Amino acid sequence: MAADLGELLVPYMPTIRVPRTGDRVFKNECAFSYDSPESEGGLYVCMNTFLGFGREHVERHYRKTGQSVYMHLKRHVKEKATGAAGGAIPRRRNGKVFLDLELNRDFNGDEYECEDEAKLVIFPDHFEIPLPNIEELPALVTIACDAVLNAASAYKKQEPESWDEEIQVSKHARSLRQQDNGVRIPPSGWKCQKCEMKENLWLNLSDGAVLCGKWFFDGAGGNGHALDHFKDTNFPLAVKLDNLTPDIADIYSFDEEEAVLDPQISEHLQHFGIDIIQIQRNGTDNGHHNTDNTNNVRPRVSEWEVIQESGMKLKAVYGSGFTGIKNLGNSCYLGTIMQVLFSIPEFQRAYVGNLQRIYDYSPLDPSTDFSTQMAKLGHGLLSGLYSKPPMKSELIEQVMKEEYKHQPKGISLKMFKALVSNGHPEFSSNRQQDAQKFFLHLINLVERNSVGSENPNDAFRYLVEERVQCCQTQKVRYTQKVDYLMQLPAPIEAASNREELIAYEAKRNEAEENMRAPPEPVRARIPFTACLQAFTEPENVPDFWSSELQAKSAGVKTSRFASFPEYLVVQIKKFTFVVDWVPKKVDLSIDIPDFLDLSRLRGTGLQAGEQELPDLTPPIVLPEDTRNNSMNSSDSPEIDESAAVQLAEMGFPLEACRKAIYYTGNMGPEMAFNWIIAHMEEPDFAEPLALPTFMDPGPSVASSGLAATPLDNQPPEESIGILTSMGFPRRHTVQALKATNNNLERALDWIFTHTEREEEEETSDALSDMADTTEPNDSAFSNANTHSDSTLSPDQDASGPRIKDGPGRYELFAFISHIGASTMSGHYVCHIKKEGRWVIFNDHKVCLSERPPKDLGYIYFYRRLSSS
Secondary structure (H helix, E strand, O other), X not given: OHHHHHHHHHHHHHHOOOOOOOOOEOOOOOOXXXXXXXXXXXXXXXXXXXXXXXXXXXXXXXXXXXXXXXXXXXXXXXXXXXXXXXXXXXXXXXXXXXXXXXXXXXXXXXXXXXXXXXXXXXXXXXXXXXXXXOOOOOXXXXXXXXXXXXXXXXXXXXXXXXXOOOOEEOOOOOOXXXXXXXXXXXXXXXXXXXXXXXXXXXXXXXOOOEEEOOOOOOOOOOOOHHHHHHHHHOOOEXXXXXXXXXXXXXXXXXXXXXXXXXXXXXXXXXXXXXOOOOOOOOOOOOXXXXXXXXXXXXXXXXXXXXXXXXXXXXXXXXXXXXXXXXXXXXXXXXXXXXXXXXOOHHHHHHHXXXXXXXXXXXXXXXXXXXXXXXXXXXXXXXXXXXXXXXXXXXXXXXXXXXXXXXXXXXXXXXXXXXXXXXXXXXXXXXXXXXXXXXXXHHHHHHHHHOOOOOOHHHHOOEEEEEEEEEOOOOOEEEEEEEEOOEEEOOOHHHOOOHHHHHHHHHHHHHHHHOOOOOOOOOOEEEOHHHHHHHHHOOEEEEEEEEOOOOEEEEEEEEEEEOOOOOXXXXXXXXXXXXXXXXXXXXXXXXXXXXXXXOHHHEOXXXXXXXXXXXXXXXXXXOOHHHHHHOOOOOOOOOOOHHHHHHHHOOOOOHHHHHHHHHXXXXXXXXXXXXXXXXXXXOOXXXXXXXXXXXXXXXXOOOOOOOOEEEOOOOOOHHHHHHHHOOOXXXXXXXHHHHHOOOOHHHHHHHHHHOHHHHHHHHHHXXXXXXHOOOOOOOOOOOOOOOOOOOEEOOOOOOOOOOOEEOOOEEEEEEEEEEEOOEOOOOEEXXXXXXXXXXXXXXXXXXXXXXXXXXXXXXXXXXXXXOOO
């Protein structure tokens, strides 16, 4: 038999590889679906590329590549017999087979056990060889199989790259002795016990001493009293108080001289009256739970309960469009955005409607292709394959009684997150992020990858009319820019309960001064009409450059809609920056309307009696050295690196700080900081600096990214000539330069990565031209699918942005809510209106909503109403 197997495998030996350092082994997830070893058909791992494929997709990979040998992984999860003993982790009967394969946490270890199975499968005859089979297999095959089975999963290899180093559990964590000295830490008003420092404070976990730090890497100052305390007492562990959240606890070990983990941090904090589990539920500024019963204050129902509709008997729903998304740990910002986007027909049609075509034309490594992963995600959410109801009636009762214990786990977006966050300093980390920033980041990715195919971004894109008036000459300038999201101010001064807020603030300040627990928070109630009014208010532009005066002058700017999108995205500006540069949320409630009419906000253009400012471009003021260096695009710009590092220590991405220094002409950290605040919401905020050439003056100080793209973005003819001289078509060259902000090097890379779509693009253009005179068709390549009330902007040319203008009347169909004090922590939940009912998507849990908290949302999604 050994000889027979050896002879059978001889023709395939050149295609079988042993994983090398750096190879990613996809043992958890199919590249085209969300099948895994726990799925009915298991997972097939290619023994050459180490990509994983479900049963329905492995044949496609075989036909496309000719690769015949795959390792089939199957995990059988079985319910234990009544009375069987169980441990904390399900017992694996063949534990060495799936070494490092992640266990599904949805299966309780006391009730389930796992049996793992692995075998080699040879296509096309599906010949199976059970593993392990050391005696009968050739040595190379045995080594390759063993390496695949023992390799870390693709994503476990990537996770440490997001951090400078992997933090280890402290040796003191489990044996830490805490003094029973009656110390209780108040929720606010902390000060160092040996000086007056109120920042960079650390709580010693042995005796509850609150002392200032000096040694840690976050750049905060201090007098080092926490370290002195350790030298006097040998109490080893301390936790930072300033940014303590349920997701983040910075713990330092003086004895080990490094940042550490403490698995028992909840119990250690509870000893001093801090309940980290309830940190978001009590409404206090720093999330501390006061266990002192002398106050006997009953806390209000917090946003945590309201937004998640806790305490209600919510009915779980299943099937197409009701699939949850598993939280990977602070990934809910991504999950909520994707749930809403794939409830929109344009995204469904662009990716799920073209699924087979996208899969057939996917590259050899589909895990790195944006369109493939978008189609996979859309199909996973809409197919219903991963949202099936329980088979037994008794499980339905358990769903209600045991908090969705047996509800489908939803789909895991590890492959998708790894792709869309690749190279991004914030989204590639495991920290919580701003959902609004991720929305714009994804819009940017869709824009880059939709050339030559239907662009679902057309549904969001609209024009903003900006009117700036020179206060000295009274002359005006009208400009238009592209935008995808409306940012709506929330004026606290317009709150209907203003007096109540003033009284609360006085009580809070008094409690902080006297080291007492703060009063019950008061939520500001702001009318939506006040938000709209604040949006239309004139905005002062103190450094406005007047082309009439050829000098800086005071100006006033107002914004209106030059067109209305099919889908209007409205972000409530709830977050403000506090002393430690952390975006802190303002607690407010807004009476968001179900129906919205913005017709009165449509721009009017130049009015009778208005005089236009001369159409002159302001000079770009740069230091002499920088200006000389810009004559040669291969040289690096003069940037004050010390100023950039100083800004980076505040928590901003280094590349963004370097750009800020560059675009403000090396005028110091203060000017650069203002630039950062003005541009930090742009999708390319953290991308490396793209240098201008002498032919292309590049963006001005006030330039913005995709979220506000100037219309006049035709690439320089010189840059077009350079690329066309290499033999590339002019149209393809123009699109490449536009997609890369006129950066020649990036444009060249873009062309090479989009060559396979050039022919598709020509087909799409032909069909789009036909659509001008014919009815919209159902072609997968057509770009002419528009709303019945939508029209392309009459002012746009063929190379300009596609704008689907129409009436400014809308209906609310989705909103995303944030729970917590900052975008850097907390949790996101979304509500989507489907089939006339509101549905709550809370990670993997999908239920009918009973009380959708529309007044507490962060990002709102409206769809245009028809004119009929």
